Amino acid sequence: MxxxxxxxxxxxxxxxxxxxxxxxxxxxxxxxxxxxxxxxxxxxxxxxxxxxxxxxxxxxxxxxxxxxxxxxxxxxxxxxxxxxxxxxxxxxxxxxxxxxxxxxxxxxxxxxxxxxxxxxxxxxxxxxxxxxxxxxxxxxxxxxxxxxxxxLRNMPTIDFEAFTLVIAGFPNVGKSTLLRQITPAEPKVANYPFTTHGIQIGHFEKRWKKYQIIDTPGLLDRPIRDMNNIELRAMVALEHLADVILYIFDASETSGYPLDAQMRLYEEIKHVFDTPIISVFNKMDLVENNKYLDEYISKLNEPLMISASEGSGVDLIIEELEEFNGGKKGNKD
Ligand code: GDP
Structure with missing residues (x-):
């Protein structure tokens, strides 16, 4: 402003x-x-x-x-x-x-x-x-x-025309790696209340449609019950933007968060946001498919398996977004 x-x-x-x-x-x-x-x-x-x-x-x-x-x-x-x-x-x-x-x-x-x-x-x-x-x-x-x-200097510049994807998941699960994989240019960083690293916004186009991806380090990466009122409101402001939330699980647990805790955060976000969620298991390059992981995968509706650092499965995310953008769900305004 x-x-x-x-x-x-x-x-x-x-x-x-x-x-x-x-x-x-x-x-x-x-x-x-x-x-x-x-x-x-x-x-x-x-x-x-x-x-x-x-x-x-x-x-x-x-x-x-x-x-x-x-x-x-x-x-x-x-x-x-x-x-x-x-x-x-x-x-x-x-x-x-x-x-x-x-x-x-x-x-x-x-x-x-x-x-x-x-x-x-x-x-x-x-x-x-x-x-x-x-x-x-x-x-x-x-x-x-x-x-x-x-x-209000350096307020985030939001493209309200673009189909908007907000990334969530614990720290180190691969959110910014994925953001960089999907968007060709360096994401723009702007101020965002209570996120010391700011909000990161990337853009890409697919079939002449504009997409915007937002990562908010420090906000959608920890249990919501730990947040104070103002943090909750800063988070809810995101709901006005998100057409879809992309929730990233670290399948390898190398980020230090057990899948149990990751599932709880997923449930909390699902509860708070009235927005469709695409669930993604990242770092699949580090895991052998095991029963333990299958248990979590089976609890979700067709989650996507990717490796953000290797770029594999990223196209699946884009396909899913296109499907959302194509008619299942229109842009919020
Ligand atoms: P964020 O905190 O969720 O944004 O996580 P980052 O994108 O910073 O990733 C945390 C660490 O995980 C970095 O060292 C990444 O290189 C690594 N990482 C991210 N995605 C993958 C992946 O698919 N496979 C592997 N092996 N490492 C990954």
Whole structure:
């Protein structure tokens, strides 16, 4: 999300008062009768200072994307990262400030027109004092918007047109190896709440259809019961994206996770996500087909057998995805 540079109250005031002074200088060199000069210059200063302040705030408001109009994934993402309510409150405060500065402008232009010439500068000073006080009142909100800007930098760029596959499974089962095998280009890495390694997104096309594969190290790779509320929400945000979940088992158990534990995580993910799951047994190059493994395979609906590092079986995954994309299940939006 792009948020323009957020100025501090002092920066807004400096700019407004500087521009106001220039506007006053312009009046001084124009053909205003001498008896009106003081009042006209102060009026120009008040108007310009208010206008520049309002323009600066309005520019910030116009250029900040409206959260309600964003895809649910981004709404959840922003909520987890910074809090949607706090963001709306800050933007609301900026709007309030624009309204108050408009009122100050009307009130003090009226006052300066009715004042005596020798009082005009005092009226203008009072107006500037009021503007400065309003800016001080929104300092916290401006600080917060600056914090939001930093937090939402490098947000994941999601292609909502593409058929989306989210990879799950314990650490070291071969998720990123598979992601690299399927996608021709290096996956893009973006920030994702509570995944220190970020979210990895890869793309590929097959028969003119676009696919997107997402790996979230640190999120769909451990028991869900261990997660805190915010992690759960970061995970649920993924549900808005996933057309299919690809759950990877490490058939060799060399990752250190017994198949029993891997099966439990599979069941948890199946329970939480309302999304079809393709189950895959990886690292088949390391295992002789044995009864122990067969037991797990028989519990699942036609799991795929692959070796991600050798690239074998990867085509089976793509075929299955094409089948999902072809009609069994359409894109989520
Ligand atoms: P992730 O943590 O699930 O993303 O797992 P990685 O993709 O980083 O893989 C963990 C380790 O398993 C790496 O050393 C990989 O080379 C290895 N690995 C991944 N897939 C296979 C496979 O099919 N066969 C074998 N023998 N090793 C694999």
């Amino acid at each position: 792009f948020i323009p540079t957020v100025p501090t109250p002092d920066e807004i005031l400096d700019k407004s008062f500087r521009r106001a002074k220039k506007a006053a200088d312009k009046v001084r060199t124009s053909k205003v009768p001498r008896y009106q000069m003081a009042k006209k210059t102060e009026e120009a200063r008040i108007k310009t200072a208010c206008q520049v302040t309002k323009d600066t705030l309005n520019n910030l408001l116009d250029k900040t994307p409206q959260v309600e109009q964003m895809h649910m994934f981004y709404q959840d993402y922003i909520d987890v990262m910074v809090g949607v309510d706090d963001l709306k409150k800050s933007l609301g405060a900026l709007n309030w400030a624009v309204g108050i500065v408009s009122k100050i402008e009307n009130e003090y232009v009226f006052k300066v027109r009715r004042s005596k010439s020798e009082n005009a500068a005092n009226v203008r000073r009072a107006a500037f004092g009021r503007i400065a006080s309003v800016m001080r009142q929104i300092k916290e909100e401006l600080d917060f918007l600056d914090f939001v800007k930093g937090k």
